[in-house]
Amino acid sequence: MVRFKNKTALVTGGTSGIGRATCLRLAAEGARVAVLGRNVKEGKDVVKAIKTAGGKADFYRCDLAQQAQITRTMHQLLADYGHLDVLVSNAAMMTYKPLLELDLKDWDTVLSVNLRAFAQLCQLCLPAMPAGSAVVVISSVHAHQTTSGVMPYAASKGATEAVVRALSRELDIAQTRINAVAPGAVDTPMLWRNPNVQNGTEKIEGAVGRPEDIAAAVAFLASAEAAFIHGATLVVDGGRLAQL
Numbered sequence: 448m449v450r451f452k453n454k455t456a457l458v459t460g461g462t463s464g465i466g467r468a469t470c471l472r473l474a475a476e477g478a479r480v481a482v483l484g485r486n487v488k489e490g491k492d493v494v495k496a497i498k499t500a501g502g503k504a505d506f507y508r509c510d511l512a513q514q515a516q517i518t519r520t521m522h523q524l525l526a527d528y529g530h531l532d533v534l535v536s537n538a539a540m541m542t543y544k545p546l547l548e549l550d551l552k553d554w555d556t557v558l559s560v561n562l563r564a565f566a567q568l569c570q571l572c573l574p575a576m577p578a579g580s581a582v583v584v585i586s587s588v589h590a591h592q593t594t595s596g597v598m599p600y601a602a603s604k605g606a607t608e609a610v611v612r613a614l615s616r617e618l619d620i621a622q623t624r625i626n627a628v629a630p631g632a633v634d635t636p637m638l639w640r641n642p643n644v645q646n647g648t649e650k651i652e653g654a655v656g657r658p659e660d661i662a663a664a665v666a667f668l669a670s671a672e673a674a675f676i677h678g679a680t681l682v683v684d685g686g687r688l689a690q691l
């Protein structure tokens with residue numbers, strides 16, 4: 448399948464896990480991919496892997512906790528690319544403290560990286576997104592069911608899906624569609640670093656997905672095959688949320 452020939456795409460958090468797999472998938476299907484992330488070595492590795500496979504990619508270093516840096520990076524990227532067909536907002540972070548022990552500075556940081564940066568990216572990118580373009584944001588099953596100690600993360604993901612619904616009301620479906628993917632447990636550094644997973648508070652009992660499983664769903668929603676899907680969240684969790 449080559450659904451993104453002559454298209455341009457941006458993936459935040461493209462240096463690892465689901466973001467990396469999404470960069471590789473979009474590039475394999477013909478897109479020129481802007482890999483956005485903080486880790487220069489990992490970013491260059493992704494670009495190298497794409498180029499070795501015959502694709503096109505560029506790395507942009509950007510810390511999504513820094514609003515001025517987001518603006519600067521996006522101005523540069525849009526000047527380089529001219530326009531953007533696909534925006535994948537994937538980067539996110541978690542904290543692991545109950546509310547009563549939480550420093551609200553951490554609340555602000557999580558909401559800033561996971562939610563505000565997504566809104567800022569949309570503001571900066573949408574004017575450069577042509578007819579037939581698509582935004583896909585990575586949510587989580589934590590938007591629907593959650594565990595203790597991850598409240599800012601769960602709040603950011605619930606709000607992300609609300610933003611997708613709200614922004615779909617402001618976007619013409621023929622111009623730019625916006626949708627979310629809510630992954631379940633996926634084999635990435637974020638999953639195994641989670642102390643709730645390590646100590647069994649969050650049980651990983653069913654199947655664990657591969658980053659490529661999520662990348663496939665993102666590519667579908669970003670493609671013309673999903674032309675009538677707008678404002679939706681696609682749960683990709685191996686059936687986890689369906690369990691009683």
Ligand SMILES: NC(=O)c1ccc[n+]([C@@H]2O[C@H](COP(=O)([O-])OP(=O)(O)OC[C@H]3O[C@@H](n4cnc5c(N)ncnc54)[C@H](O)[C@@H]3O)[C@@H](O)[C@H]2O)c1
Pocket residue numbers: 459460461462463464465466484485486509510511512537538539540560585586587588629630631632633634635636637638
């Ligand atoms: N792995 C899972 O089980 C799972 C489940 C549900 C949702 N998700 C979501 O999938 C997405 C990708 O996560 P992943 O599992 O691939 O983990 P990951 O740790 O491999 O990827 C997260 C990425 O976000 C980047 N990031 C975090 N803070 C950043 C900042 N300030 N600036 C720039 N980049 C920043 C990280 O550097 C990393 O590349 C996230 O939105 C996460 O919430 C993951």
